[in-house]
Amino acid sequence: xxxxxxxxxxxxxxxxxxxxxxxxxxxxxxxxxxxxxxxxxxxxxxxxxxxxxxxxxxxxxxxxxxxxxxxxxxxxxxxxxxxxxxxxxxxxxxxxxxxxxxxxxxxxxxxxxxx
Amino acid sequence: xxxxxxxxxxxxxxxxxxxxxxxxxxxxxxxxxxxxxxxxxxxxxxxxxxxxxxxxxxxxxxxxxxxxxxxxxxxxxxxxxxxxxxxxxxxxxxxxxxxxxxxxxxxxxxxxxx
Numbered sequence: 001x002x003x004x005x006x007x008x009x010x011x012x013x014x015x016x017x018x019x020x021x022x023x024x025x026x027x028x029x030x031x032x033x034x035x036x037x038x039x040x041x042x043x044x045x046x047x048x049x050x051x052x053x054x055x056x057x058x059x060x061x062x063x064x065x066x067x068x069x070x071x072x073x074x075x076x077x078x079x080x081x082x083x084x085x086x087x088x089x090x091x092x093x094x095x096x097x098x099x100x101x102x103x104x105x106x107x108x109x110x111x112x113x114x115x
Numbered sequence: 116x117x118x119x120x121x122x123x124x125x126x127x128x129x130x131x132x133x134x135x136x137x138x139x140x141x142x143x144x145x146x147x148x149x150x151x152x153x154x155x156x157x158x159x160x161x162x163x164x165x166x167x168x169x170x171x172x173x174x175x176x177x178x179x180x181x182x183x184x185x186x187x188x189x190x191x192x193x194x195x196x197x198x199x200x201x202x203x204x205x206x207x208x209x210x211x212x213x214x215x216x217x218x219x220x221x222x223x224x225x226x227x228x229x
Binding site: 045 | 146
């Protein structure tokens with residue numbers, strides 16, 4: 001069974017600053033994907049960034065980047081130049097490659113960007 | 116393309132009743148997954164449907180069931196509702212390639228059981 005752990009229930013950051021959200025996971029699988037999803041107050045789950053486990057290079061999407069440490073089973077999200085619209089709950093999620101579409105989520109980190 | 120749609124958006128039921136929620140996936144997506152989100156348990160996988168067949172099921176009692184139609188639309192049903200079934204129910208659709216697993220979520224149905 002896979003587990004995903006987010007140890008920071010809440011975080012805050014000043015607008016325009018950088019913040020890093022932590023995530024660790026546990027699995028015996030070798031082929032998998034990792035994701036960060038954002039859930040704003042509207043409750044719409046939005047994909048922020050994904051990482052394929054077989055890729056060494058860390059994924060980047062504009063102001064969002066990850067630090068993927070496969071051996072340590074760590075997958076942190078860095079948000080640069082934080083904006084008020086980044087305020088949301090952030091979920092780290094894991095899925096095994098293959099036919100199943102079962103995401104395993106962490107408990108979430110509530111990020112508040114302060115003006 | 117239109118996104119994933121879920122109906123209704125809000126629902127209030129009483130204990131013992133049953134409820135049916137609907138999810139229409141993104142056009143061309145044949146896999147639909149359902150998740151339950153509660154403050155206490157977080158996001159939990161309910162089940163996944165592909166080509167009208169349940170392909171995977173989470174650890175939920177038999178009161179939770181679902182189905183998928185030939186147009187890939189999916190419904191989930193909860194019978195004999197309990198207070199603990201109050202939750203946001205999210206569905207997600209995805210393509211069915213061998214390795215591409217991105218799931219696109221709908222806005223959710225907020226179920227309140229009184």
